[in-house]
Amino acid sequence: MAESNFVDYVKIYCRSGKGGRGSTHMRRAKYAPNGGPDGGDGGRGGHIILRGNRNYWTLLHLRYDRHIMAGHGESGSKNRSFGKDGADKVIEVPCGTVVYNAETGEYICDVTEHGQEVVLLKGGRGGLGNWHFKTATRQAPRFAQPGEPMQEMTVIMELKLLADVGLVGFPNAGKSTLLSAVSSAKPKIANYPFTTMEPMLGIVPYRDSKSFVMADIPGIIEGASAGKGLGLRFLRHIERNSLLLFMVPADSDDIRREYDILLNELKTFNPEMLDKQRVLAITKSDMLDQELMDEIEPMLPEGIPHVFISSITGLGMGVLKDILWEELNKESNKIEGHIASIAHRAKDLSHLQQELADEGEDEELDFEYIDEDDDDIEELEDFEYEEEEWE
Ligand SMILES: Nc1nc2c(ncn2[C@@H]2O[C@H](COP(=O)(O)OP(=O)(O)OP(=O)(O)O)[C@@H](O)[C@H]2O)c(=O)[nH]1
Numbered sequence: 215m216a217e218s219n220f221v222d223y224v225k226i227y228c229r230s231g232k233g234g235r236g237s238t239h240m241r242r243a244k245y246a247p248n249g250g251p252d253g254g255d256g257g258r259g260g261h262i263i264l265r266g267n268r269n270y271w272t273l274l275h276l277r278y279d280r281h282i283m284a285g286h287g288e289s290g291s292k293n294r295s296f297g298k299d300g301a302d303k304v305i306e307v308p309c310g311t312v313v314y315n316a317e318t319g320e321y322i323c324d325v326t327e328h329g330q331e332v333v334l335l336k337g338g339r340g341g342l343g344n345w346h347f348k349t350a351t352r353q354a355p356r357f358a359q360p361g362e363p364m365q366e367m368t369v370i371m372e373l374k375l376l377a378d379v380g381l382v383g384f385p386n387a388g389k390s391t392l393l394s395a396v397s398s399a400k401p402k403i404a405n406y407p408f409t410t411m412e413p414m415l416g417i418v419p420y421r422d423s424k425s426f427v428m429a430d431i432p433g434i435i436e437g438a439s440a441g442k443g444l445g446l447r448f449l450r451h452i453e454r455n456s457l458l459l460f461m462v463p464a465d466s467d468d469i470r471r472e473y474d475i476l477l478n479e480l481k482t483f484n485p486e487m488l489d490k491q492r493v494l495a496i497t498k499s500d501m502l503d504q505e506l507m508d509e510i511e512p513m514l515p516e517g518i519p520h521v522f523i524s525s526i527t528g529l530g531m532g533v534l535k536d537i538l539w540e541e542l543n544k545e546s547n548k549i550e551g552h553i554a555s556i557a558h559r560a561k562d563l564s565h566l567q568q569e570l571a572d573e574g575e576d577e578e579l580d581f582e583y584i585d586e587d588d589d590d591i592e593e594l595e596d597f598e599y600e601e602e603e604w605e
Protein backbone atom coordinates (compact mmCIF):
# COMPACT_ATOMS: atom_id res chain seq x y z
CA MET A 215 0.00 0.00 0.00
CA ALA A 216 3.05 2.21 0.36
CA GLU A 217 2.76 3.81 -3.08
CA SER A 218 -0.91 4.65 -2.67
CA ASN A 219 -2.15 8.14 -1.93
CA PHE A 220 -4.94 6.78 0.14
CA VAL A 221 -3.26 6.67 3.53
CA ASP A 222 -5.50 5.55 6.34
CA TYR A 223 -2.93 4.45 8.91
CA VAL A 224 0.06 6.32 10.30
CA LYS A 225 2.28 6.13 13.33
CA ILE A 226 3.70 9.38 14.65
CA TYR A 227 5.59 10.59 17.69
CA CYS A 228 4.04 13.50 19.57
CA ARG A 229 5.44 15.58 22.40
CA SER A 230 3.92 18.51 24.25
CA GLY A 231 6.01 21.37 25.62
CA LYS A 232 7.26 21.50 29.19
CA GLY A 233 6.25 24.36 31.43
CA GLY A 234 8.69 27.21 31.88
CA ARG A 235 10.20 27.50 35.33
CA GLY A 236 9.38 30.24 37.77
CA SER A 237 12.00 32.89 38.30
CA THR A 238 14.00 33.27 41.55
CA HIS A 239 14.79 36.89 40.89
CA MET A 240 15.34 39.33 43.77
CA ARG A 241 14.44 42.90 43.22
CA ARG A 242 17.35 45.29 43.57
CA ALA A 243 16.91 48.98 42.89
CA LYS A 244 18.83 52.04 43.86
CA TYR A 245 16.69 52.87 46.90
CA ALA A 246 15.48 49.35 47.52
CA PRO A 247 18.59 47.19 47.76
CA ASN A 248 16.61 44.34 49.32
CA GLY A 249 13.44 44.68 47.35
CA GLY A 250 12.40 41.11 47.95
CA PRO A 251 11.45 38.35 45.53
CA ASP A 252 9.94 39.46 42.22
CA GLY A 253 10.49 36.43 40.03
CA GLY A 254 7.61 35.84 37.61
CA ASP A 255 5.91 32.60 36.63
CA GLY A 256 6.98 30.35 33.81
CA GLY A 257 4.80 30.00 30.73
CA ARG A 258 2.70 26.96 29.92
CA GLY A 259 4.15 24.40 27.54
CA GLY A 260 2.41 24.00 24.18
CA HIS A 261 -0.34 21.41 23.78
CA ILE A 262 -0.59 18.88 21.00
CA ILE A 263 -4.07 19.39 19.59
CA LEU A 264 -5.97 17.41 17.00
CA ARG A 265 -8.44 19.29 14.86
CA GLY A 266 -11.00 17.76 12.51
CA ASN A 267 -10.83 19.20 9.02
CA ARG A 268 -13.28 18.20 6.32
CA ASN A 269 -10.86 19.24 3.58
CA TYR A 270 -8.61 16.32 4.37
CA TRP A 271 -9.63 12.92 3.07
CA THR A 272 -6.63 10.86 4.09
CA LEU A 273 -3.74 10.87 6.55
CA LEU A 274 -1.21 11.28 3.74
CA HIS A 275 0.03 14.67 4.96
CA LEU A 276 1.13 13.09 8.24
CA ARG A 277 3.46 10.67 6.47
CA TYR A 278 5.96 13.46 5.98
CA ASP A 279 6.14 14.70 9.53
CA ARG A 280 6.64 11.86 11.96
CA HIS A 281 7.76 13.90 14.95
CA ILE A 282 5.34 16.54 16.10
CA MET A 283 6.48 18.71 18.96
CA ALA A 284 4.95 21.69 20.68
CA GLY A 285 7.02 24.57 22.04
CA HIS A 286 8.27 24.83 25.62
CA GLY A 287 7.05 27.50 27.97
CA GLU A 288 9.62 30.20 28.67
CA SER A 289 10.92 30.89 32.16
CA GLY A 290 9.51 33.73 34.19
CA SER A 291 11.70 36.76 34.81
CA LYS A 292 12.13 39.78 37.05
CA ASN A 293 9.36 42.25 37.83
CA ARG A 294 6.94 39.38 38.10
CA SER A 295 7.02 38.99 34.33
CA PHE A 296 5.37 35.88 33.01
CA GLY A 297 7.31 33.65 30.66
CA LYS A 298 5.74 33.20 27.22
CA ASP A 299 3.59 30.14 26.69
CA GLY A 300 5.02 27.54 24.35
CA ALA A 301 3.37 27.35 20.93
CA ASP A 302 0.63 24.76 20.60
CA LYS A 303 0.90 22.35 17.72
CA VAL A 304 -2.32 21.68 15.89
CA ILE A 305 -2.54 18.51 13.82
CA GLU A 306 -5.23 18.73 11.17
CA VAL A 307 -6.89 15.37 10.62
CA PRO A 308 -9.74 14.18 8.41
CA CYS A 309 -13.08 13.68 10.15
CA GLY A 310 -13.22 10.06 11.23
CA THR A 311 -9.71 9.80 12.65
CA VAL A 312 -9.26 7.45 15.60
CA VAL A 313 -6.14 7.60 17.77
CA TYR A 314 -4.47 4.76 19.69
CA ASN A 315 -1.39 4.56 21.87
CA ALA A 316 1.15 2.76 19.67
CA GLU A 317 2.81 1.04 22.62
CA THR A 318 -0.14 -0.17 24.63
CA GLY A 319 -2.77 -0.31 21.89
CA GLU A 320 -5.10 1.70 24.13
CA TYR A 321 -7.81 3.77 22.46
CA ILE A 322 -7.20 7.47 23.09
CA CYS A 323 -9.71 9.58 21.19
CA ASP A 324 -11.78 10.05 18.12
CA VAL A 325 -12.20 13.15 15.92
CA THR A 326 -15.42 13.07 13.94
CA GLU A 327 -16.46 16.64 13.27
CA HIS A 328 -15.12 19.56 11.30
CA GLY A 329 -13.53 22.05 13.69
CA GLN A 330 -13.62 19.64 16.64
CA GLU A 331 -10.50 19.99 18.77
CA VAL A 332 -9.08 17.41 21.11
CA VAL A 333 -6.05 18.02 23.31
CA LEU A 334 -3.99 14.90 22.75
CA LEU A 335 -1.10 15.84 25.05
CA LYS A 336 -1.23 18.66 27.54
CA GLY A 337 1.64 21.08 27.78
CA GLY A 338 3.24 21.29 31.25
CA ARG A 339 2.05 24.10 33.50
CA GLY A 340 4.52 26.88 34.13
CA GLY A 341 6.22 27.02 37.55
CA LEU A 342 5.38 29.78 40.00
CA GLY A 343 7.94 32.55 40.52
CA ASN A 344 9.57 33.07 43.92
CA TRP A 345 7.36 35.99 44.94
CA HIS A 346 4.50 33.53 45.50
CA PHE A 347 6.52 31.89 48.24
CA LYS A 348 7.20 34.92 50.34
CA THR A 349 5.84 34.50 53.86
CA ALA A 350 6.21 36.34 57.14
CA THR A 351 9.02 34.07 58.17
CA ARG A 352 10.52 33.62 54.72
CA GLN A 353 11.11 37.06 53.31
CA ALA A 354 13.51 36.11 50.57
CA PRO A 355 12.72 32.72 49.04
CA ARG A 356 15.55 31.84 46.72
CA PHE A 357 13.60 29.16 45.02
CA ALA A 358 10.77 28.96 42.57
CA GLN A 359 8.72 26.18 41.03
CA PRO A 360 10.10 24.25 38.10
CA GLY A 361 7.74 23.89 35.16
CA GLU A 362 5.72 20.73 34.79
CA PRO A 363 7.34 18.18 32.52
CA MET A 364 6.31 17.57 28.94
CA GLN A 365 4.38 14.51 27.82
CA GLU A 366 5.26 12.27 24.95
CA MET A 367 3.50 9.46 23.18
CA THR A 368 3.80 7.54 19.96
CA VAL A 369 0.36 7.21 18.48
CA ILE A 370 -1.34 5.30 15.73
CA MET A 371 -3.87 7.32 13.77
CA GLU A 372 -6.40 5.37 11.86
CA LEU A 373 -8.95 6.80 9.50
CA LYS A 374 -12.42 5.32 9.54
CA LEU A 375 -14.43 6.97 6.83
CA LEU A 376 -17.75 8.45 7.78
CA ALA A 377 -20.44 7.23 5.44
CA ASP A 378 -24.07 6.21 5.85
CA VAL A 379 -24.09 3.16 3.65
CA GLY A 380 -21.22 0.73 3.20
CA LEU A 381 -21.08 -1.65 0.23
CA VAL A 382 -20.18 -5.22 1.05
CA GLY A 383 -19.61 -7.86 -1.57
CA PHE A 384 -17.25 -10.28 -3.28
CA PRO A 385 -14.91 -8.81 -5.86
CA ASN A 386 -16.69 -8.18 -9.17
CA ALA A 387 -20.13 -8.00 -7.54
CA GLY A 388 -20.80 -4.62 -9.10
CA LYS A 389 -20.17 -2.37 -6.09
CA SER A 390 -18.24 0.31 -7.94
CA THR A 391 -20.69 0.23 -10.82
CA LEU A 392 -23.51 0.95 -8.39
CA LEU A 393 -21.61 3.84 -6.81
CA SER A 394 -20.97 5.33 -10.24
CA ALA A 395 -24.64 4.90 -11.17
CA VAL A 396 -26.11 6.61 -8.11
CA SER A 397 -23.49 9.26 -7.38
CA SER A 398 -21.06 11.42 -9.31
CA ALA A 399 -18.09 9.44 -8.01
CA LYS A 400 -16.00 7.87 -10.76
CA PRO A 401 -14.56 4.65 -9.38
CA LYS A 402 -12.64 2.28 -11.62
CA ILE A 403 -14.82 -0.51 -12.97
CA ALA A 404 -13.61 -3.64 -14.71
CA ASN A 405 -14.52 -7.22 -15.22
CA TYR A 406 -11.90 -8.71 -12.95
CA PRO A 407 -11.64 -9.12 -9.19
CA PHE A 408 -9.97 -6.51 -6.97
CA THR A 409 -10.45 -3.64 -9.38
CA THR A 410 -11.07 -1.42 -6.40
CA MET A 411 -7.92 -1.20 -4.29
CA GLU A 412 -8.90 1.62 -1.99
CA PRO A 413 -12.14 2.94 -0.55
CA MET A 414 -14.09 5.69 -2.23
CA LEU A 415 -17.00 7.80 -1.08
CA GLY A 416 -19.87 9.10 -3.16
CA ILE A 417 -22.77 11.37 -2.32
CA VAL A 418 -26.09 9.90 -3.40
CA PRO A 419 -28.71 12.54 -4.16
CA TYR A 420 -32.19 11.66 -3.00
CA ARG A 421 -35.55 13.39 -3.37
CA ASP A 422 -36.06 16.99 -2.20
CA SER A 423 -32.34 17.71 -2.29
CA LYS A 424 -31.64 15.22 0.47
CA SER A 425 -28.62 13.00 0.19
CA PHE A 426 -26.60 10.32 1.89
CA VAL A 427 -23.02 9.09 1.65
CA MET A 428 -22.08 5.70 0.22
CA ALA A 429 -18.71 4.01 0.69
CA ASP A 430 -17.32 1.59 -1.89
CA ILE A 431 -14.58 -0.63 -0.51
CA PRO A 432 -12.49 -3.43 -2.01
CA GLY A 433 -14.17 -6.80 -2.35
CA ILE A 434 -14.13 -9.41 0.40
CA ILE A 435 -13.53 -13.11 -0.16
CA GLU A 436 -13.89 -16.17 1.99
CA GLY A 437 -10.92 -16.24 4.38
CA ALA A 438 -10.41 -12.47 4.20
CA SER A 439 -10.32 -12.41 7.98
CA ALA A 440 -7.28 -14.70 7.73
CA GLY A 441 -5.62 -12.29 5.32
CA LYS A 442 -6.82 -13.67 1.97
CA GLY A 443 -7.32 -11.24 -0.89
CA LEU A 444 -6.87 -7.73 0.38
CA GLY A 445 -7.78 -8.94 3.84
CA LEU A 446 -10.16 -7.05 6.04
CA ARG A 447 -8.19 -3.89 6.65
CA PHE A 448 -10.63 -1.87 4.58
CA LEU A 449 -13.56 -3.01 6.67
CA ARG A 450 -12.65 -0.35 9.17
CA HIS A 451 -14.10 2.11 6.69
CA ILE A 452 -17.54 0.62 6.95
CA GLU A 453 -17.30 0.05 10.69
CA ARG A 454 -19.06 3.32 11.30
CA ASN A 455 -21.67 3.04 8.59
CA SER A 456 -25.05 2.63 10.07
CA LEU A 457 -26.22 0.49 7.19
CA LEU A 458 -24.53 -2.19 5.16
CA LEU A 459 -25.66 -2.93 1.62
CA PHE A 460 -24.77 -6.52 0.76
CA MET A 461 -24.32 -7.09 -2.93
CA VAL A 462 -24.51 -10.51 -4.53
CA PRO A 463 -24.62 -10.90 -8.31
CA ALA A 464 -27.60 -12.59 -9.92
CA ASP A 465 -25.35 -15.15 -11.60
CA SER A 466 -23.86 -16.36 -8.32
CA ASP A 467 -24.05 -20.13 -7.87
CA ASP A 468 -25.55 -19.74 -4.43
CA ILE A 469 -26.70 -16.30 -3.38
CA ARG A 470 -27.55 -17.43 0.11
CA ARG A 471 -24.14 -18.99 0.69
CA GLU A 472 -22.31 -15.95 -0.63
CA TYR A 473 -24.30 -13.76 1.74
CA ASP A 474 -23.47 -16.05 4.68
CA ILE A 475 -19.75 -15.98 3.86
CA LEU A 476 -19.75 -12.18 3.80
CA LEU A 477 -21.62 -12.06 7.06
CA ASN A 478 -19.18 -14.45 8.67
CA GLU A 479 -16.12 -12.49 7.55
CA LEU A 480 -17.64 -9.32 8.98
CA LYS A 481 -18.34 -11.02 12.25
CA THR A 482 -14.75 -12.24 12.52
CA PHE A 483 -13.55 -8.70 11.95
CA ASN A 484 -15.82 -7.19 14.58
CA PRO A 485 -18.93 -8.85 16.00
CA GLU A 486 -20.55 -5.43 16.34
CA MET A 487 -20.79 -5.30 12.56
CA LEU A 488 -23.73 -7.67 12.83
CA ASP A 489 -25.69 -5.13 14.86
CA LYS A 490 -25.95 -2.86 11.84
CA GLN A 491 -28.94 -2.68 9.60
CA ARG A 492 -28.56 -4.74 6.45
CA VAL A 493 -30.08 -4.62 2.98
CA LEU A 494 -29.43 -7.17 0.25
CA ALA A 495 -29.16 -6.19 -3.41
CA ILE A 496 -29.11 -8.85 -6.10
CA THR A 497 -26.94 -7.12 -8.69
CA LYS A 498 -26.73 -7.57 -12.46
CA SER A 499 -30.42 -8.50 -12.49
CA ASP A 500 -30.63 -7.46 -16.12
CA MET A 501 -29.51 -11.04 -16.65
CA LEU A 502 -32.72 -12.33 -15.04
CA ASP A 503 -36.31 -12.45 -16.18
CA GLN A 504 -39.31 -12.36 -13.88
CA GLU A 505 -39.48 -16.13 -13.81
CA LEU A 506 -35.92 -16.45 -12.55
CA MET A 507 -36.47 -13.75 -9.96
CA ASP A 508 -39.51 -15.62 -8.65
CA GLU A 509 -37.36 -18.72 -8.42
CA ILE A 510 -34.57 -16.98 -6.50
CA GLU A 511 -36.85 -15.07 -4.15
CA PRO A 512 -37.68 -17.91 -1.68
CA MET A 513 -33.98 -18.76 -1.29
CA LEU A 514 -33.02 -15.30 -0.05
CA PRO A 515 -32.22 -14.74 3.64
CA GLU A 516 -35.23 -13.87 5.73
CA GLY A 517 -35.60 -10.81 7.85
CA ILE A 518 -33.71 -8.32 5.71
CA PRO A 519 -35.07 -6.21 2.86
CA HIS A 520 -33.88 -7.23 -0.60
CA VAL A 521 -34.08 -5.72 -4.04
CA PHE A 522 -33.17 -6.83 -7.56
CA ILE A 523 -31.07 -4.17 -9.25
CA SER A 524 -29.12 -3.45 -12.39
CA SER A 525 -26.76 -0.50 -12.37
CA ILE A 526 -26.58 -0.79 -16.14
CA THR A 527 -30.28 -0.68 -17.07
CA GLY A 528 -31.31 1.25 -13.97
CA LEU A 529 -33.61 -1.56 -12.80
CA GLY A 530 -34.53 -1.21 -9.13
CA MET A 531 -32.45 1.95 -8.56
CA GLY A 532 -35.38 4.01 -7.30
CA VAL A 533 -36.60 1.21 -5.05
CA LEU A 534 -33.10 0.68 -3.69
CA LYS A 535 -32.70 4.34 -2.78
CA ASP A 536 -36.12 4.37 -1.14
CA ILE A 537 -35.22 1.33 0.97
CA LEU A 538 -31.84 2.77 1.94
CA TRP A 539 -33.36 6.10 2.89
CA GLU A 540 -36.10 4.46 4.90
CA GLU A 541 -33.69 2.18 6.76
CA LEU A 542 -31.30 5.06 7.46
CA ASN A 543 -34.11 7.07 8.96
CA LYS A 544 -35.51 4.39 11.20
CA GLU A 545 -35.86 5.51 14.78
CA SER A 546 -32.89 3.38 15.79
CA ASN A 547 -30.78 4.80 13.05
CA LYS A 548 -31.39 8.52 12.55
CA ILE A 549 -29.37 9.88 9.63
CA GLU A 550 -29.63 13.61 10.32
CA GLY A 551 -26.40 14.85 11.88
CA HIS A 552 -25.60 11.47 13.25
CA ILE A 553 -22.52 9.36 13.29
CA ALA A 554 -22.98 5.70 13.87
CA SER A 555 -21.54 4.99 17.23
CA ILE A 556 -19.01 2.27 17.54
CA ALA A 557 -17.18 1.24 20.61
CA HIS A 558 -13.52 1.62 19.75
CA ARG A 559 -11.79 -1.43 21.05
CA ALA A 560 -8.22 -1.22 22.22
CA LYS A 561 -5.78 -2.86 19.87
CA ASP A 562 -4.79 -6.40 20.67
CA LEU A 563 -1.21 -6.16 21.90
CA SER A 564 -0.30 -9.61 20.66
CA HIS A 565 -1.12 -8.52 17.09
CA LEU A 566 -0.06 -4.91 17.30
CA GLN A 567 3.49 -5.42 16.11
CA GLN A 568 2.28 -7.49 13.19
CA GLU A 569 -0.36 -4.91 12.34
CA LEU A 570 2.24 -2.13 12.32
CA ALA A 571 4.47 -4.25 10.09
CA ASP A 572 1.59 -4.98 7.70
CA GLU A 573 0.87 -1.30 7.42
CA GLY A 574 4.54 -0.49 6.88
CA GLU A 575 4.51 1.61 10.04
CA ASP A 576 6.79 -0.40 12.31
CA GLU A 577 9.77 1.91 12.16
CA GLU A 578 11.06 3.18 15.54
CA LEU A 579 10.11 6.79 16.10
CA ASP A 580 11.47 7.45 19.56
CA PHE A 581 12.97 10.81 19.92
CA GLU A 582 15.97 11.62 22.08
CA TYR A 583 15.32 14.86 23.84
CA ILE A 584 18.27 16.91 24.98
CA ASP A 585 17.41 19.54 27.51
CA GLU A 586 19.63 22.52 26.78
CA ASP A 587 18.40 24.92 29.37
CA ASP A 588 18.28 22.93 32.58
CA ASP A 589 21.61 24.30 33.59
CA ASP A 590 21.92 26.45 36.69
CA ILE A 591 19.89 27.15 39.78
CA GLU A 592 20.36 24.28 42.14
CA GLU A 593 17.32 24.99 44.20
CA LEU A 594 15.16 24.05 41.25
CA GLU A 595 16.60 20.59 41.09
CA ASP A 596 15.34 19.51 44.49
CA PHE A 597 12.38 21.75 44.69
CA GLU A 598 9.42 19.82 45.94
CA TYR A 599 6.22 21.59 45.27
CA GLU A 600 2.90 20.80 46.72
CA GLU A 601 0.05 20.21 44.35
CA GLU A 602 -2.08 23.07 45.68
CA GLU A 603 0.61 25.55 44.88
CA TRP A 604 -0.30 25.26 41.22
CA GLU A 605 -2.75 27.90 40.19
N1 LIG B 1 -24.74 -7.01 -16.73
C1 LIG B 1 -24.33 -6.25 -15.74
N2 LIG B 1 -23.02 -6.14 -15.44
C2 LIG B 1 -22.65 -5.37 -14.40
C3 LIG B 1 -23.59 -4.68 -13.60
N3 LIG B 1 -22.93 -4.02 -12.63
C4 LIG B 1 -21.61 -4.28 -12.82
N4 LIG B 1 -21.43 -5.09 -13.89
C5 LIG B 1 -20.15 -5.55 -14.39
O1 LIG B 1 -19.48 -6.34 -13.42
C6 LIG B 1 -18.07 -6.14 -13.49
C7 LIG B 1 -17.53 -5.76 -12.12
O2 LIG B 1 -18.06 -4.50 -11.74
P1 LIG B 1 -17.38 -3.59 -10.61
O3 LIG B 1 -18.35 -2.52 -10.32
O4 LIG B 1 -16.01 -3.21 -10.99
O5 LIG B 1 -17.34 -4.63 -9.42
P2 LIG B 1 -16.80 -4.41 -7.93
O6 LIG B 1 -17.75 -5.09 -7.02
O7 LIG B 1 -16.55 -2.99 -7.69
O8 LIG B 1 -15.46 -5.26 -7.98
P3 LIG B 1 -14.11 -5.06 -7.10
O9 LIG B 1 -13.75 -3.63 -7.15
O10 LIG B 1 -13.12 -5.91 -7.80
O11 LIG B 1 -14.42 -5.56 -5.74
C8 LIG B 1 -17.87 -5.06 -14.53
O12 LIG B 1 -17.48 -5.68 -15.74
C9 LIG B 1 -19.22 -4.41 -14.68
O13 LIG B 1 -19.44 -3.87 -15.96
C10 LIG B 1 -24.99 -4.82 -13.94
O14 LIG B 1 -25.88 -4.25 -13.30
N5 LIG B 1 -25.28 -5.62 -14.99
Ligand SMILES: [Mg+2]
Pocket residue numbers: 389390391401402403409410430431432
Ligand atom coordinates in the same frame (compact mmCIF):
# COMPACT_ATOMS: atom_id res chain seq x y z
MG1 LIG C 1 -14.90 -2.00 -7.28
